[in-house]
Amino acid sequence: MIRKASKLDKVRWMIVYSTDLIVVLSAVGYYDLYIRLEAGLPWPFAAAGAVLLLVGQVLMTRPFRVAMREGPRPTGVLVASGVIALLLTVFPMLWVYPPWLAALAPFVRRRTLVALSLASIAVVTLYIALVQGLAVEVLMVQSLLTVVSVVGVLANLWLWRAAKAAHEGQDALARLAVSEERLRFARDLNDLLGQSLTDVAARTAKAQEVLRADREAAAAEMFEVRDLARTSLREVRATVQNYRAIDLDEVLASVRAVLEAADVRCEVRAETGPLLPEARTLLATVVREGATNVLKHSKAERCTISIENGVLEMSNDGVRGPVGEHAANGLAGLTQRLHAAGGTLEAGPVPEGRYVLRAAVPA
Numbered sequence: 001m002i003r004k005a006s007k008l009d010k011v012r013w014m015i016v017y018s019t020d021l022i023v024v025l026s027a028v029g030y031y032d033l034y035i036r037l038e039a040g041l042p043w044p045f046a047a048a049g050a051v052l053l054l055v056g057q058v059l060m061t062r063p064f065r066v067a068m069r070e071g072p073r074p075t076g077v078l079v080a081s082g083v084i085a086l087l088l089t090v091f092p093m094l095w096v097y098p099p100w101l102a103a104l105a106p107f108v109r110r111r112t113l114v115a116l117s118l119a120s121i122a123v124v125t126l127y128i129a130l131v132q133g134l135a136v137e138v139l140m141v142q143s144l145l146t147v148v149s150v151v152g153v154l155a156n157l158w159l160w161r162a163a164k165a166a167h168e169g170q171d172a173l174a175r176l177a178v179s180e181e182r183l184r185f186a187r188d189l190n191d192l193l194g195q196s197l198t199d200v201a202a203r204t205a206k207a208q209e210v211l212r213a214d215r216e217a218a219a220a221e222m223f224e225v226r227d228l229a230r231t232s233l234r235e236v237r238a239t240v241q242n243y244r245a246i247d248l249d250e251v252l253a254s255v256r257a258v259l260e261a262a263d264v265r266c267e268v269r270a271e272t273g274p275l276l277p278e279a280r281t282l283l284a285t286v287v288r289e290g291a292t293n294v295l296k297h298s299k300a301e302r303c304t305i306s307i308e309n310g311v312l313e314m315s316n317d318g319v320r321g322p323v324g325e326h327a328a329n330g331l332a333g334l335t336q337r338l339h340a341a342g343g344t345l346e347a348g349p350v351p352e353g354r355y356v357l358r359a360a361v362p363a
Helices: 007-038 043-060 062-068 075-088 097-107 110-132 135-210 215-244 248-261 277-297 331-340
Strands: 265-270 302-308 311-316 344-350 354-360
Touching: 007 043, 007 062, 007 097, 007 135, 043 062, 043 075, 043 097, 062 075, 062 097, 062 135, 075 097, 097 110, 097 135, 110 135, 135 215, 248 265, 248 277, 248 302, 277 302, 277 311, 277 331, 277 354, 331 344, 331 354
Parallel strands: 265 302
Antiparallel strands: 302 311, 311 354, 344 354
């Protein structure tokens, strides 16, 4: 199954392609070559210039992708593209230096970059002034292109790192929430069982002490130990049951956020107030499983979730082709759970081209 592009993937490609536009600026060089060809430049020289320019453009798209991956500096690519830019100066062609400086920007110090930028502007301006006598115009154009190219690449690289850090921060928060919940559960069990087991150990030791002298007193102590163990068992079961309970409102909000993060528009209309705790837990489990199926087994663009009078309906428009059998640990297992609680669960495609999951619990 083809993995659906995440928001971070889309941000990455948007930044990459917008950075490639800086390299596209050098495509004006093809027009320069055409003008010089019309003015009498031999076509072999024009063809060689076009090939050099094309190779230089391809090479200059690589460094930024390496910088996004935080890989080592591609020295060979930068040197080769710099040599090509130097060779193209013969024509003369001033559109190549700004993209090359932009490709170099992520891998050198800022003062080195500034020095190289000023040097390239000065050399190109002097060269063009000697050849064509357009010093002021060339100085303005070359300065503007250099600043836009270099600043654009550095800004895009900063934007990518910020987006990546935000994405990693969301994952870290999710893992932290799970860890905190596990710690809370462990702390509750420790508080619950610590005192109970201490009491059991103390009463057992007392029964052992009086066993030879007073068997009836020892038996009474063991009866107390038995009752204490049963009470502790009930408390542990109650704690686990409360821990397993799922808050329906929180699940609805979480599912909506997850679906919209995956570029699935999600609309929620839910009346959860009158529902019993058991019904809320069952519906929350169904919503969570339904959202998992939307993300894993469909290409949905829109999902609607409604709850009214104990009836959940969850529909999406992402089903294409036939639908297989429900997994035993998925919707099939949930169907059995709902039947045991007096409810129903149905799921399948409908004629309108949607997939509908409908669950009903005693309201």
